[in-house]
């Protein structure tokens with residue numbers, strides 16, 4: 001924001017611009033003290049943060065910059081009445097009690113505004129371009145889709161943010177990921193990010209803030225941009241950015257917590273300056289031909305173990321293939337699946353649900369496949385219902401759930417049994433992520449929907465052209 | 466938190482890349498809201514690894530593979546490693562949130578060049594003790610020195626045992642207030658719900 005006043009400076013990347021605008025103190029030990037504008041809280045990563053406040057007799061510096069919601073631990077198959085699992089019930093109750101004690105707004109499980117943190121915050125206009133935003137959750141980079149400096153932090157850091165509104169953070173290097181050209185039909189930003197992770201590796205972005213540029217990014221909707229930024233952490237990058245543009249402003253305008261009236265105009269004027277200078281220097285650039293990306297599907301237990309759906313399973317790593325029960329050299333298409341999950345902060349927004357519904361309309365889930373849709377928020381759920389999508393899913397044999405993290409993290413009653421194979425729109429195919437011994441293939445909503453119908457992994461471009 | 470003091474101890478080798486926080490602390494145990502006693506969940510779904518660790522008499526140092534602690538931000542991963550008896554982890558690279566969480570919990574997360582680490586792993590596997598000196602950023606083992614790095618600010622904090630939060634307030638309270646004043650006038654839309662103090 002100071003930046004507005006100092007136009008005569010060296011060329012900057014968007015990341016540098018955001019960083020400088022939030023630097024309170026330049027440190028001499030490799031870190032700067034960064035001001036945090038907004039903090040999202042959920043039930044899993046904050047109990048110990050509030051302990052930190054109590055242990056040190058600290059208060060929350062700016063309670064109105066904090067917003068709390070239960071999402072990870074909450075059941076999604078039924079809502080209303082007490083949560084059955086005792087630990088989950090206590091954890092959610094603890095969040096509510098902590099928020100009441102420290103004056104933080106808490107969005108109740110039963111309310112219209114509940115959902116996955118990274119879905120509800122943009123929906124409410126709590127997420128805005130140009131802000132710094134943190135959450136005790138690694139997928140916080142999702143909010144970078146708006147041109148916000150957003151990153152995941154640990155529980156101790158959540159406590160520090162509440163008490164001080166700041167964090168000591170190391171400045172990242174700049175990585176530009178440029179997607180030239182346009183995507184083929186049925187190929188999405190999920191495939192774009194998976195293709196990138198496959199290219200640079202699960203640790204390839206460590207120490208770097210990513211800025212996504214290029215025609216395929218500019219053409220993407222806000223929902224699609226959120227999918228893109230969401231999985232930056234799967235490449236090792238805590239920060240993933242898209243410069244805000246008219247698409248961003250149009251999406252945000254009129255949201256409950258977005259600026260209004262003259263404030264809106266003033267904000268947009270600043271937001272328009274949030275871009276990398278044409279002559280800004282990036283430490284690294286990766287170029288990807290968007291038009292050449294095929295639908296992606298993971299074959300292993302790390303998100304970088306990913307391949308085009310029309311390819312054959314690579315030769316290793318052996319441990320991953322063994323866990324996944326796959327044989328090197330065989331096509332990935334045709335592998336039978338037991339579970340199909342559409343949900344998570346990566347792909348549970350209205351456009352994701354529309355894309356999946358478009359594939360399954362008038363068809364039915366294959367026998368033996370358990371298929372479910374878990375909208376990212378209650379707002380999204382109700383919007384989908386208003387569009388009749390719930391009926392489309394239910395007619396096809398999908399279970400229609402309440403909002404939450406569900407099968408993305410399998411700590412809430414939803415899980416894939418041991419040895420069963422799932423195709424999922426979520427972001428992590430780690431060992432045990434969807435349940436102890438569960439096997440996970442990550443893919444886009446269209447690919448998951450197509451697999452649910454076919455009962456096996458298929459190329460959505462061919463089978464549902 | 467007490468400051469770090471040099472120590473000598475054996476190490477356990479986990480020679481595998483991309484060991485994520487779901488492996489270290491499976492998500493289904495995240496319903497626990499305390500931070501003590503979580504050691505019983507560390508590597509819960511890797512019984513063979515736990516057996517080997519027990520058989521080695523639970524050494525306090527871990528020599529891990531690249532991108533250790535990638536994935537989720539869950540600090541439970543660090544609390545559980547601490548709970549199982551670890552005080553230092555060395556790897557070629559770390560998940561960044563994990564590394565920050567280590568520093569905030571007095572756990573040394575030292576980066577080592579892959580070749581350096583491989584040589585150290587070989588010595589550790591044959592039962593040699595490691596002497597860890599954080600100030601000098603060296604591990605000494607079988608008479609040889611192995612360099613590692615911990616970011617300057619994390620090292621200072623670990624050595625001094627500072628409380629990050631109270632330290633920020635004590636040293637930079639006025640800087641924060643000045644920043645807020647400037648932001649309030651430059652970006653008033655971020656301050657609509659608060660009246661000026």
Ligand code: SF4
Nearest residue numbers: 139344345405408409
């Ligand atoms: S949906 Fe999955 S990745 Fe996203 S916040 Fe929930 S548990 Fe984390």
